[in-house]
Amino acid sequence: MIHRLSTLFVRTLRDDPADAEVPSHRLLVRAGYIRRAAPGGYTWLPLGLRVLHRIERIVREEMDAIGAQEVHFPALLPREPYDASGRWTDYGPNLFRLQDRRGVDYLLGPTHEEMFTLLVKDLYGSYKDLPVWLYQIQTKFRDEARPRAGLLRGREFVMKDSYSFDLDDEGLQRSYDAHRAAYVRLFARLGLDVVIVKAMSGAMGGSASEEFLSPCASGEDTFVRCTACDYRANTEAVRIGTPPAVDAGTTPPARVVDTPGTPTIQTLVDVLNSRDDLRRTTGTWTAADTLKNVLVMLRNPDGIRQPLAIGVPGDREVDMKRLEAAVAPAEVDAFGDADFAARPGLVKGYIGPDVLGETKPLGVRYLLDPRVVSGTAWVTGANEAGRHTVHLVSGRDFTADGTIDVADVRDDDPCPSCGSAMSIERGIEMGHVFQLGRKYAEVLGLNVLDDKGKQRVVTMGSYGVGVSRAVAAIAESHHDELGLRWPRSVAPMDVHVVIAGKPGDDTAATAGRVAAELSDAGLQVLLDDREGVSPGVRFKDAELLGMPMIVIAGRGVAKGVLEVRDRIAGTTVELPIGDVAKHVIACCA
RNA sequence: CGGGAUGUAGCACAGCUUGGCUAGUGCGCCUGGUUUGGGACCAGGAGGUCGCAGGUUCAAAUCCUGCCAUCCCGACCA
Structure with a gap:
């Protein structure tokens, strides 16, 4: 047609x-x-x-x-x-x-x-x-x-x-x-x-x-793709492995130190590195040495709210999407000032494992990132403003109610399946x-x-x-700077025929004959038969509209040829007028 | 729901700071003419509740208040 x-x-x-x-x-x-x-x-x-x-x-x-x-x-x-x-x-x-x-x-x-x-x-x-x-x-x-x-x-x-x-x-x-x-x-x-x-x-x-x-x-x-194996997962569904337990034998006993003015991980790390008495033989302190305890309120479908504390390495954030997915059907609310006020044992910015856990007086459920395996040592809040505990060893000095895998996932994180680096990409579902x-x-x-x-x-x-x-x-995946480029399977028309000659010449008649030939072969043909439109506009529109094939009847008609462009491949060929239909039909088959 | 931006012709925008003649420009559209291989040109036209409501003022697109809508970021989201 x-x-x-x-x-x-x-x-x-x-x-x-x-x-x-x-x-x-x-x-x-x-x-x-x-x-x-x-x-x-x-x-x-x-x-x-x-x-x-x-x-x-x-x-x-x-x-x-x-x-x-x-x-x-x-x-x-x-x-x-x-x-x-x-x-x-x-x-x-x-x-x-x-x-x-x-x-x-x-x-x-x-x-x-x-x-x-x-x-x-x-x-x-x-x-x-x-x-x-x-x-x-x-x-x-x-x-x-x-x-x-x-x-x-x-x-x-x-x-x-x-x-x-x-x-x-x-x-x-x-x-x-x-x-x-x-x-x-x-x-x-x-x-x-x-x-x-x-x-x-x-x-x-x-x-x-x-x-x-x-x-x-x-x-x-957002999804992850392993660079080595075939593991792919939505970030919500990623399950990192649990690293093997570490021997804490050489870690000194836990001790509480004064760290005034350190309510955030960055301020804490700066103070740790400025103190001679805390100097480490293994290098400087980093955010990854700290244990950040994040509080949220869970709202169950029945409307009951209950607090949850999540311990993650200080260099990672809790990914709210992953958390929502992990606790569904419960919903996640922010832990507000009123929630802190109701639990004076929780000191904002200095929360530590000592007060967390279902068996503790506050009864706050406490779940740890899987990376916080037994034997790992952490700097974490001492539950007093301006004080932190160093050398606090998981399993030796504190335990939690379980693990939860909701820390953010990053480029180059190890693949749960093979351990190689993963990359993070975005996609349309x-x-x-x-x-x-x-x-x-x-x-x-x-x-x-x-x-x-x-x-x-x-x-x-x-x-x-x-x-x-x-x-x-x-x-999204089939366009270029000029316009759309539909795959043949979904394009609104199979071929776009452009008349690019002067009024009165035989380009229009030639284009009409080729269009009819294509149409007779069962193709959907878009014929640019507009009058008084300059060739530039016709070309721009043909490119914008994005039909997979463009046939141009222009100055070549005088020599007996038409121009055939493949919008997908980006190629242009000149063919004798009589061969054009056959060529286009073959391309569309 | 929080943060930011924007609402003026079909589309893209200027004008608003510092209120003042008939609200402008480009594209698109209509008429006539000249053009015709990369978004042509000339001449003439049509098209506007300036987001809505209220207020200030002799006078509001412009200032003030409230509301609405749209877009972006976040929150949320089979």
């Missing part, structure tokens, strides 16, 4: 929109693929919608290929199922809630576990019905506190979510593996390089969980597969009879793909 630029509903912008920061947002708006309609909500213009539809189609094909079946739920959902799962409240402020004219509660679906579970419960009751895999491509709604980066994080977005239902763990594993493999194929077809990382299953419950991340500076997820288990089936009563006639709770898997986000992610 031939689509004429003179009538296509699109307007390209010469300037970048001021509110667009990341390349995909900038280019998709400039090239006329999307327009912002609401905070976190975008209108799909014809070109953008074509890309979205092509992505949806590839997702459908890959889901159908593994035997999943498509269904479609309403976006407007009743409250009851979400009450049953607890998510009417647990989902918090991110859930769009609304009421009908009678005051009955509804929500706009942020994800559909409950609805799928109830649908299967409604229709199936026997182990013979399983396994079954269902999916939908739906608009999801989440009241994001801060939508950003155009399509990358919106309040309304298109997602493919599928769910597997199995009788037992072996079945779930097969379902999981099938979806994971389908995702590998699917993202390859979309032209997205993805890294599969270990992920936290988080508040969703369940066990095995992996994310498909598209590496990109604009991404919001494109897909997430995980074994949900029986959480939803249990609370919503999804049981089937097994071959012994006994009721069995079904086990589920949940698998998501960000479809509208994929448009942005592909734009």
